[in-house]
Amino acid sequence: MLVEITLIVTAAKLFFMPLYRSTDFEVHRNWLAVTNNRTIDQWYYDETSEWTLDYPPFFAWLEYGLSHIAKVFDPEMVKLENLNYASDMTVLFQRLSVIVLDFVFIYGTKSCSQLLNEGNLLVFILLVTNPGLLMVDHIHFQYNGFLFGILLLSISNMITSNFIATAFWFAVLLNFKHIFLYVAPVYVVYMLRAYCFTVSSNDGVHTPWYSFSLTNLIKLALTVISVFCLSFGPFIDQLPQVFSRLFPFKRGLCHAYWAPNFWALYNIADKILQKLCLKFGIPVAITEASMTGGLVQEFEHAVLPTITPSIAFAITAISMIPALIKLWHLGADRGYRCLSFVRCLTLCATCAFMFGWHVHEKAILMILIPLSFLSVLGDIDCNLFLFISVVGNYSLFPLLYPKNLLSIKIFILLTHIAIAFCYIPALYELIRIKPHKKRGFMILPGLKRFQSLYLYGFMAVCIYENSIHTFLGFDKTLPFLPLMITSVYCALGVCYFWFYYYYYFLTFNLSRVPTLMTSRSAQYEKKVT
Secondary structure, rough: HHHHHHHHHHHHHHHHOOOOOOOOOHHHHHHHHHHOOOOOHHHOOOOOOOOOOOOOHHHHHHHHHHHHHHHOOOOHHHHHOOOOOOOOOHHHHHHHHHHHHHHHHHHHHHHHHHHEEOOOHHHHHHOOOOOOHHHHHHHHHHHOOHHHHHHHHHHHHOOOOHHHHHHHHHHHHHHHOOOHHHHHHHHHHHHHHHOEEEOOOOOOOOOOHEEEEEOOOOOOOHHHHHHHHHHHHHHHHHHHHHHHHHOOOHOOOOOOOOOOOHHHHHHHHHHHHHHHHHHOOOOOOOOOEEEEHOOOOOOOOOOOOOOOOOHHHHHHHHHHHHHHHHHHHHOOOOHHHHHHHHHHHHHHHHHHHHHHHOOHHHHHHHHHHHHHHHHHOOOHOOOOOOHHHHHHHHOHHHHHHOOOHHHHHHHHHHHHHHHHHOOOHOOOOOOOOEEEEEEOOOEEEOHHHHHHHHHHHHHHHHHHHHHHHHOOOOOHOOHHHHHHHHHHHHHHHHHHHHHHHHHHHHOOOOOOOOOEEEHHHHOOOOOOO
């Protein structure tokens, strides 16, 4: 069955080949040319194109390897001077490269789903058909799938207590794309408590410091350091330049209004306060509406305090601390700690998405991927996955802005949530399986009344964006209003998810543990959620 599902999804990806592609297509074509034509010491200095290399070394080496295959398809593809080059063979090669690398994601999905007793096939389907990945990688164009495949490999090794393999895969992941640094504290805290301390806590609170294993710590450190040395070793003489490319803090707080996080609400609040101040004659700085212009640049708020990278970093770190402390204590219980690890991973990814600097809307996938695995392992996880999967995937719709893609976006989203809403609640005895009506509208399976009501609001948002906005003529005077509405409405849902999931994690009781792990993870007892 897994093979059949993989073939069906791969066939769908092939049909997406001729569709719209973003500037990221040219970004990666240029990186092929840079790594193929420049020597290693010039990779992170080349400025032939505005799309300079800004991923860690492992990704640069991947582009270097792909460039040699690319020359077979079309030698013109890897010429530095051929900016915005997109021949048919170039499109074919780059689309195929994403599809082939996706088999790493499929393998990672299989490695995680096979740990489940019930819902293993369902989790596999939910992951390989994730609408966000399909839209971002196979239409918009990026290489996210294989990265999440490596993430899932690290998670599956963590669940089976293969800590050295976990450290290896996560270190490899960081050297492919450094955005996963956001969840690195979760790995550090969990492996310190679960691997470097060899004795469980008697009360789940106090740490048996006498059981600390320096040997285990050295094993982890050597594994991680070896990977980083292999990655950054060839660039040791140019580390400042490499890091300046990896961490470009001048890009501004937000990627316009696109990322539906706390800062989207912060920005719109600042705009509203600015208008109110001007209306009532209160002196206030007048700023250009650059935040609604779809541009990526630095921006100063008019009324609310302007956020700097250090402030965003501090808020992000502080927001994670309670979850990491809870994980430390839960990690003391060898019976249920792995489940806590994946939940904390999801939660800290949400903290980073909520408060991080220049968060891209595609980062929502860091929440949706691990939560897909958790959706069959707890009733609250199920409830919030059903909710946030709609919110998160819809928030990616603005990436595919051409009107002819609307039906495709809606189809793949509705297909995915139909599978999720139909089959996931059926795993839980305490959740209604069939939709039921209350006060005039249908409550969706597995959701609460107000959650369903909020999700129904997306129909109004979609209708306004694609019909009413143009009908009223606002497409000429307020062209980015639909983008702002999408971001703000989705941000409300993401904030709700963050509060709810944080409360759930902090108040998690070990007596409420699910029963769906296989004997391969014997630490999970079989209980009814």
